[in-house]
Amino acid sequence: MLAKWDSAKEFAIFNLILSTLGLRIMQKKKTFGRREIFRAAGAGVLTAALSNCQVGISSGAAYRRPYSRRPWVAPRISTDNVIREVVGHRPYRPSGFVVKSEQFDEKTVVHNYGHGGGGISLSWGSSALAVRETIGMTPEEVGVIGGGVMGLTSARLLQDAGWNVTIYTRDMARHTTSNVAGGEWGPYSVHDPAVSSEAFKEQIQFAARIAHHAFTSLGGRDYGVRWTELYNLSETPPEEGGEFEHLYPYRTDLQPGEHPFPVPYARHELTMMIEPAIFLRRLIDDFLQNGGRFVIRNFNSKEEIFALPEKIFFNCTGLGAATLFDDTEITPAKGQLVYMPPDPDVDYLTIGGGNGNLYMFSRTDTLLLGGTFKLGDYSRNPEPEETARIVTEHQRIFSGFA
Numbered sequence: 001m002l003a004k005w006d007s008a009k010e011f012a013i014f015n016l017i018l019s020t021l022g023l024r025i026m027q028k029k030k031t032f033g034r035r036e037i038f039r040a041a042g043a044g045v046l047t048a049a050l051s052n053c054q055v056g057i058s059s060g061a062a063y064r065r066p067y068s069r070r071p072w073v074a075p076r077i078s079t080d081n082v083i084r085e086v087v088g089h090r091p092y093r094p095s096g097f098v099v100k101s102e103q104f105d106e107k108t109v110v111h112n113y114g115h116g117g118g119g120i121s122l123s124w125g126s127s128a129l130a131v132r133e134t135i136g137m138t139p140e141e142v143g144v145i146g147g148g149v150m151g152l153t154s155a156r157l158l159q160d161a162g163w164n165v166t167i168y169t170r171d172m173a174r175h176t177t178s179n180v181a182g183g184e185w186g187p188y189s190v191h192d193p194a195v196s197s198e199a200f201k202e203q204i205q206f207a208a209r210i211a212h213h214a215f216t217s218l219g220g221r222d223y224g225v226r227w228t229e230l231y232n233l234s235e236t237p238p239e240e241g242g243e244f245e246h247l248y249p250y251r252t253d254l255q256p257g258e259h260p261f262p263v264p265y266a267r268h269e270l271t272m273m274i275e276p277a278i279f280l281r282r283l284i285d286d287f288l289q290n291g292g293r294f295v296i297r298n299f300n301s302k303e304e305i306f307a308l309p310e311k312i313f314f315n316c317t318g319l320g321a322a323t324l325f326d327d328t329e330i331t332p333a334k335g336q337l338v339y340m341p342p343d344p345d346v347d348y349l350t351i352g353g354g355n356g357n358l359y360m361f362s363r364t365d366t367l368l369l370g371g372t373f374k375l376g377d378y379s380r381n382p383e384p385e386e387t388a389r390i391v392t393e394h395q396r397i398f399s400g401f402a
């Protein structure tokens with residue numbers, strides 16, 4: 001697997017690849033435990049009738065926030081305010097995402113797919129590992145298959161390393177799963193730790209550190225990346241440590257009575273919000289400005305890909321890898337999001353706090369409520385009962401703001 005550098009020279013070359021993005025990789029500091037925010041399967045559906053009552057702009061002024069000096073402001077959540085319901089399919093593999101090269105006669109394929117619920121977060125790191133597979137090759141023409149976040153970040157790193165890149169894709173980024181993502185920096189729901197190997201667990205740590213480091217140097221409006229507060233809400237005291245604990249600064253565990261949420265515990269930390277629409281658009285601009293080319297194309301088999309003139313391809317097709325490269329493990333994890341108009345007064349995110357995989361992300365383009373995690377479900381329709389559950393549960397979460 002790809003968890004370690006083979007030599008100091010490789011490490012130096014790889015750092016050079018990343019330096020155009022202002023990135024530097026730090027060597028591993030320590031090994032961390034695991035933190036599971038999302039429960040990985042089958043959220044129960046609330047059948048309770050959906051109330052139309054609205055939670056107003058009430059503030060949790062009675063409580064002191066651990067970081068911000070402003071009071072907590074409750075989002076305005078009501079069925080009347082739903083502007084859109086969105087469905088996406090996370091490309092989930094219990095054993096984790098695939099980064100490796102494979103030889104097919106004279107054609108080389110570097111796989112970079114299967115990132116489940118954490119592909120935005122892992123993008124730069126996983127793509128850096130994929131590009132590392134080209135060390136020792138002379139940069140020439142390369143084809144990237146897929147124009148989601150993995151295809152675009154792989155393409156940019158390849159360009160920085162001197163390759164001429166063509167992205168062949170069925171869909172431009174705005175029609176991909178990547179554009180549906182909530183966008184919180186959190187590489188969770190990516191693998192099943194009971195199934196994935198130790199080598200994979202090292203690989204995800206490595207990819208997460210590189211990606212996190214990359215995003216910290218892309219902060220600001222241009223790339224749609226900013227730091228924000230996150231509250232993890234739970235019925236039981238949160239675990240010590242956690243899989244990516246070191247990447248979440250300002251962690252404070254609020255005890256019962258110290259916060260306005262309707263659960264006993266609220267873990268506060270800082271995270272990054274990566275707004276997918278802005279980020280993906282900017283990646284496309286960067287790709288084109290560096291001489292990149294898009295070809296809109298749907299492939300029905302890998303043989304159709306191998307008929308192209310390039311000798312090396314990056315497979316960044318997400319769920320598409322199931323049919324193109326016969327991956328029998330990859331499966332969709334259907335997610336459903338409910339969009340409300342943006343609310344600039346809500347300057348934090350929440351995860352948890354009720355039934356299912358709940359989250360509230362306040363973005364500049366929408367106030368987004370999730371979520372759903374339905375394994376094996378390829379259906380594309382928003383389910384009214386899921387919307388009802390997500391809205392009612394979030395109304396309840398913010399109902400106690402005085």
Ligand SMILES: Cc1cc2nc3c(=O)[nH]c(=O)nc-3n(C[C@H](O)[C@H](O)[C@H](O)COP(=O)(O)OP(=O)(O)OC[C@H]3O[C@@H](n4cnc5c(N)ncnc54)[C@H](O)[C@@H]3O)c2cc1C
Pocket residue numbers: 087088089090091112113114115116117118119120121122145146147148149150151168169170171172173176177178179180181182183184185186187297298299300316317318319320321324334335336337
């Ligand atoms: C509801 C939801 C919420 C999420 N929230 C977050 C979050 O908060 N944070 C986070 O980090 N991640 C999140 N994710 C996960 C993230 O969206 C995915 O992990 C990521 O988008 C996967 O990116 P990708 O580029 O591999 O795949 P995709 O975005 O699916 O792109 C695949 C590309 O391959 C192309 N393609 C596929 N098959 C073919 C073919 N046969 N021929 C030609 N082209 C093909 C497609 O057209 C597309 O361009 C969320 C996902 C969902 C659904």
